[in-house]
Amino acid sequence: MHQDPFRHLKYLRESLSQDNEPIGFFVSAGCPLSVDMPDGLYPLIPDVKGLTQAINKDLEHNKKYKILTTELLKASKSIDNIEDILSFIRSLIIVSKGSTVRGLSEGDLLSLETTICGIISSKLNVKLPDENTPYHRLGKWVRSIDRKIPVEIFTTNYDLLVEQSLEDLQVPYFDGFVGARRSFFDLRALEDNLIPTHWTRLWKIHGSINWYQEQGLEEKVVYRSSEIKENASHLIYPSHLKYEESRKMPYLALIDQLSRFIRRKSSLLVLSGYSFNDNHINDTIVNALKANPTAMVLGLMYGQFLTDDKETYPHAYRLARQQHNLNVWTFDTAIIGTNEGTWEYPEVPEDAHTLKEFVHNASDPTSPTQVKLGNFSEFTSFLQRFIGSGSSV
Incomplete structure (x- = not known):
């Protein structure tokens, strides 16, 4: 079976152009690797x-x-x-x-x-090298129009790159914390959605290097600081004990928010840099998709479908083969609606000139077709390419 890249890119383009449907992005560990750095300084953040x-x-x-x-x-x-x-x-x-x-x-x-x-x-604790990074391109797309439903950005990364890019571009956002001196987590504002609609939502599921845990008068408390502190109890969760009692807030609230987002009518969540190796997140995504057939989750994966004749992302493929509204795109192959096929097309549509740059080898039918949106840099270039355009191709 083959997948038509122009058809599916057009569908993605139209889905992302909606201002009255829930649109979210899931930024994970592979995304910092897409930031271009001067010689000798790559990567900005290691894997x-x-x-x-x-x-x-x-x-x-x-x-x-x-x-x-x-x-x-x-x-x-x-x-x-x-x-x-x-x-x-x-x-x-x-x-x-x-x-x-x-x-x-x-x-x-x-x-x-x-x-x-x-x-x-x-x-x-690093900074983006300039304002032309993939993170900034995502931020420019977010601020490009006033949306009736705010964009939500989920991330498993505990760096501050998303925050830097949004603040560089003066994009207002809410991350669950309020206050100026020792910002505290406001569960009610999150669960009751009591934030202005023009504020982007940023949900750091695995914690952050500027989140800390301290013993309060009666119990341990979590707060966010504007400074990175040394010799402190950083609240980062790269373990299966993310939801252990003393660490469960705000982790449980944020993983619940991921589920709530996917369960919203006609929601679209695009995953970038995520390898599907966190079973708890996988379960959250799949269970929400099963409960809401109108939702769509698109996993954009870096690299080829196979590596050394073995599946590069076996967990992702297994789930996508079973769940119709979980689609997975690698550079050379996609699983769409549970159907697996390589990218291929009979001919370039006449009205697809703005999409052609994202279908590699489109001008050479003898070469394998590649769609490389699994590279976070290419995906954010795709977003930037269509800022300000209508829903037509």
Whole structure:
């Protein structure tokens, strides 16, 4: 089977042109890799593997960390994935109260968690190099028209790149926190949608490097600071304990918001840089799609459908083959309406001149057709290309 790229790009273009339907974007770990950087400075932010390698190098002489990684390997966990490492630490903290677990005390584990989160914060506390980045192109599209329904941006990243781009462009947004000195999370404003419609919504599902947790008078409290603090309890959630009791707010409220968004009539959510390796998010997306057949989730995946003859994103493909309103596009193949097929077309439509630049090899029928919106830079160029245009191709 083949998929017609012009037909589906036109449909995407028309869907994104609606100002009275819910439109959302899901920005995940692969997106920072699309930012062009000067020679020797790429990437702006490393991927999970690169970040983990940096942490392992920084802590290679830390005796407690050596004990931790040794025990991690004994438990058949990966020392090349910081999410596994933090999950392991946090699971040990739960059972270490007043004792020692795997040669590490509760104090050792808490110190390691703080140290690792501090390194993550330092690696992610970076700025976009200029105002011509993919993040800025997304921001320009968001501010291009006054929408009857606000745009919602979900992200699993705990960097501040989305915030920087929106603020550079003076795009007002609400992230769930209110206040100026020690901003606190306002659950009522989120759940009751009590924010002006011209404010974009920014939901940081996995926390942020400028979110912190402190012991209040009666319970632990979460707040957001305008400054990045050292030696603080950064509220970032790269682990399966995102919804553990002391960390569940605002995580549960934000994952619920993702579900509510998809359940809205005729909603469209575009995923960028997401590899479908978080089962909790996958379940949230699929369950909401099952409850709302009018919704559409489009996963734009980086690279080819296969890598070394193996499926590049097996979790995404499995879900898309079962759920009609979850579509997945890779560079060379797409699963649309549960039907899998390579990108191919009989001829270029006469009215498709503005779409042709996004169908690679469109002028050479002997070469494989490629649609590369899975590159966040190309997708945001697609958005910018149609700013101010009507719904026609």
